[in-house]
Amino acid sequence: MKPSWAVVTTADEPAALVATFAAHHLAQGAAAVHVFLDQPDAEAEAMLAHLPACEVTVCDASYWAASKKRKRPEVHTARQIYNAQQVYAKTEAEWVLHCDADEFLLDGRAARKALAEAPDAAMYMRLLVAERAYPDGVVGGDIFAGVFRYALRDYSQTGPQVYGEMTDFFHFGLTGHKAGKAFVRTGAALKMGLHAPKDKPPHKVIQTTRLLHFDGLTKLHFTLKLLRRAHEPLHKTNDRHGAARSAQFSSLREAISDVPLRETLVSVLKSLDREQIAQLRDLGSLDEAGFDPRTILAAAGLCPDLSVEAFDVALRQRYGGFLQQYAPDLA
Numbered sequence: 001m002k003p004s005w006a007v008v009t010t011a012d013e014p015a016a017l018v019a020t021f022a023a024h025h026l027a028q029g030a031a032a033v034h035v036f037l038d039q040p041d042a043e044a045e046a047m048l049a050h051l052p053a054c055e056v057t058v059c060d061a062s063y064w065a066a067s068k069k070r071k072r073p074e075v076h077t078a079r080q081i082y083n084a085q086q087v088y089a090k091t092e093a094e095w096v097l098h099c100d101a102d103e104f105l106l107d108g109r110a111a112r113k114a115l116a117e118a119p120d121a122a123m124y125m126r127l128l129v130a131e132r133a134y135p136d137g138v139v140g141g142d143i144f145a146g147v148f149r150y151a152l153r154d155y156s157q158t159g160p161q162v163y164g165e166m167t168d169f170f171h172f173g174l175t176g177h178k179a180g181k182a183f184v185r186t187g188a189a190l191k192m193g194l195h196a197p198k199d200k201p202p203h204k205v206i207q208t209t210r211l212l213h214f215d216g217l218t219k220l221h222f223t224l225k226l227l228r229r230a231h232e233p234l235h236k237t238n239d240r241h242g243a244a245r246s247a248q249f250s251s252l253r254e255a256i257s258d259v260p261l262r263e264t265l266v267s268v269l270k271s272l273d274r275e276q277i278a279q280l281r282d283l284g285s286l287d288e289a290g291f292d293p294r295t296i297l298a299a300a301g302l303c304p305d306l307s308v309e310a311f312d313v314a315l316r317q318r319y320g321g322f323l324q325q326y327a328p329d330l331a
Contacts, residue, residue, distance in 0.1 A: 003115045004031040005183060006093035010059070010080040011101040012038035014314035016304035017143070017217060019047035020293050021101045022054045023300040028108025031093045036083040038076070050301045059083070077194055084192040088184065095183040098192055102217060103181060104291065106130070107209035114206040115183060123190060123201035124182040127211040130287050131174045137271040142306040143217040144293060147272070150285040151178045162279045166268055171244040173285065175269050176215040212291055219266050220312045220330065224319055226252045227326055256327050
């Protein structure tokens with residue numbers, strides 16, 4: 001089917017999430033899903049082997065030694081961009097979507113239509129974000145449960161109305177990025193970036209669907225994500241996060257040993273109370289339809305454990321040493 005599109009991600013996440021990411025995007029119509037495993041993961045490889053149109057690359061020491069980089073880039077974003085560029089250069093698809101493993105295209109059919117209608121001058125088509133939050137603080141039965149909030153317009157006014165004294169901890173009402181991600185036109189010699197091609201050539205915004213961003217599949221996942229960034233080695237790219245995200249990093253780092261304060265901070269950032277839900281509804285900035293990938297997974301012959309408990313066990317196995325050093329009560 002035309003136009004064709006492919007997806008690329010560099011993932012260092014539990015296998016259940018990586019497999020769901022790949023199966024979901026193939027079901028949405030991706031011609032191929034390219035998964036670069038940031039470290040060897042036999043469980044993820046076994047799950048992804050069920051998906052014929054999923055190409056898996058293990059980014060081990062030999063992979064980086066054979067690459068143009070010659071060695072593994074220290075900063076994960078550099079690894080992501082390098083891998084995305086490799087796919088952009090070799091894919092036969094007409095568009096490439098570069099996104100993280102916690103980001104899911106909502107409606108592939110709507111995206112395909114938007115790509116078909118893209119003007120020739122548009123070098124990329126931007127997907128806006130819908131970010132998951134927990135209603136009334138209820139986590140739900142699996143890692144994908146919850147509602148989705150949109151970035152707020154007129155944030156200097158709407159932000160304080162919805163988020164009060166926590167306004168500065170959100171970027172236009174989101175804990176994560178507002179920039180979205182991009183379907184990048186191939187064959188145009190573009191340089192891939194995290195959110196859009198380098199130098200941001202002419203583009204259009206897709207209005208008919210969004211990118212679901214979970215920004216932490218569990219509260220532990222979100223905590224770990226912030227804590228890892230807070231302890232990143234100093235690098236010129238450390239300031240890429242912006243003021244709101246940096247405030248989250250520093251506040252969590254300060255509160256990490258004060259368990260009630262830490263849990264309150266995470267809850268305030270990732271939960272919406274009833275009044276906030278009503279306000280976001282009134283502002284047209286809430287999607288309550290939810291997201292459930294289980295039917296797609298079953299059709300692909302996969303049945304990963306999507307429970308919060310299983311996901312957190314996998315996180316502790318993966319990052320046990322880091323947690324023991326910086327947040328031993330979470331290890």
